[in-house]
Amino acid sequence: MIMGIDIGGTNTQGVLFDGKSMKARCSVEGNEARHAVRCYNLLKKKAARRHKVVLTGGGSRRIRKRDFPLPFKRVGEIKAIGRGGEYLSKRRSVFVASIGTGTAFVSVKNGNYKHLGGTGMGGGTFHGLSSLMINRPLNEVEKMARKGRGLMDLTVKDIVGSGIGRIPAKATASNFGKARRSLGKKEIAHSMLKMVGETIGAMSYFAAKTVGQEKSMLICGRVALNDTVKKTITDGVKLMGGKAGFPRNAEYCAAIGAALL
Numbered sequence: 001m002i003m004g005i006d007i008g009g010t011n012t013q014g015v016l017f018d019g020k021s022m023k024a025r026c027s028v029e030g031n032e033a034r035h036a037v038r039c040y041n042l043l044k045k046k047a048a049r050r051h052k053v054v055l056t057g058g059g060s061r062r063i064r065k066r067d068f069p070l071p072f073k074r075v076g077e078i079k080a081i082g083r084g085g086e087y088l089s090k091r092r093s094v095f096v097a098s099i100g101t102g103t104a105f106v107s108v109k110n111g112n113y114k115h116l117g118g119t120g121m122g123g124g125t126f127h128g129l130s131s132l133m134i135n136r137p138l139n140e141v142e143k144m145a146r147k148g149r150g151l152m153d154l155t156v157k158d159i160v161g162s163g164i165g166r167i168p169a170k171a172t173a174s175n176f177g178k179a180r181r182s183l184g185k186k187e188i189a190h191s192m193l194k195m196v197g198e199t200i201g202a203m204s205y206f207a208a209k210t211v212g213q214e215k216s217m218l219i220c221g222r223v224a225l226n227d228t229v230k231k232t233i234t235d236g237v238k239l240m241g242g243k244a245g246f247p248r249n250a251e252y253c254a255a256i257g258a259a260l261l
């Protein structure tokens with residue numbers, strides 16, 4: 001059995017594989033050696049006595065041999081995201097956007113994993129802006145966002161009076177372009193999630209298009225579980241002519257890749 005443990009910019013995710021089948025998962029808040037060890041101990045309860053460990057993620061570089069209860073292998077995060085995307089999409093050719101603390105774009109073609117770039121827009125942006133403007137835990141901000149109606153965003157209709165070509169009237173022309181404090185925090189939460197989702201959606205689409213994969217985009221990472229972000233990216237990408245999917249276990253993409261590489 002093989003464990004893949006992804007120590008990210010914020011959290012630690014782990015999976016246990018027996019051949020090609022996933023036997024267990026774990027998610028631990030925190031990204032230090034002790035969080036990786038806790039994740040390992042949780043997975044170990046479900047593992048056969050003989051097992052191997054593969055670490056990945058930005059935080060894995062800081063983990064020294066003596067921090068861990070057994071020898072481990074380390075693999076690069078880009079390869080792990082790519083391999084995980086391949087597994088989750090069941091495709092040999094796929095574009096993967098991994099939205100964690102920040103966002104990375106990876107193109108997979110027949111076992112080649114290419115880092116196309118990324119953006120600092122991601123979960124860390126929600127976290128930071130939420131603490132400045134809303135001051136509530138993220139799951140609450142997410143609920144508030146669902147109640148918002150987008151009243152702070154300037155639409156194409158607000159400027160032009162109608163849609164333009166394929167761009168519908170309700171499309172965003174300017175995120176926060178009509179912001180007023182009196183509209184309240186639900187509107188801030190909504191527009192903030194939408195701004196990050198729309199930016200990532202647009203950047204993902206353009207990145208995917210450079211490699212001809214705009215019709216097979218897979219969105220992973222914990223932020224891909226957020227309903228508002230999901231809808232924003234799905235709609236935005238569709239509007240531009242692409243297709244984005246959100247797999248189950250999206251938050252385990254890199255951990256899965258590490259286990260399977």
Ligand SMILES: Nc1ncnc2c1ncn2[C@@H]1O[C@H](COP(=O)(O)OP(=O)(O)OP(=O)(O)O)[C@@H](O)[C@H]1O
Nearest residue numbers: 008009010011100101102123124127142221222226
């Ligand atoms: N309900 C939520 N809605 C939106 N974002 C969330 C939610 N819960 C957590 N996040 C954000 O998800 C981010 C963590 O995601 P994830 O665990 O995929 O990243 P990571 O692997 O630690 O980071 P990276 O992959 O960038 O190194 C945090 O920045 C956090 O703010």
Ligand SMILES: [Mg+2]
Nearest residue numbers: 008009100254
């Ligand atoms: Mg990650």
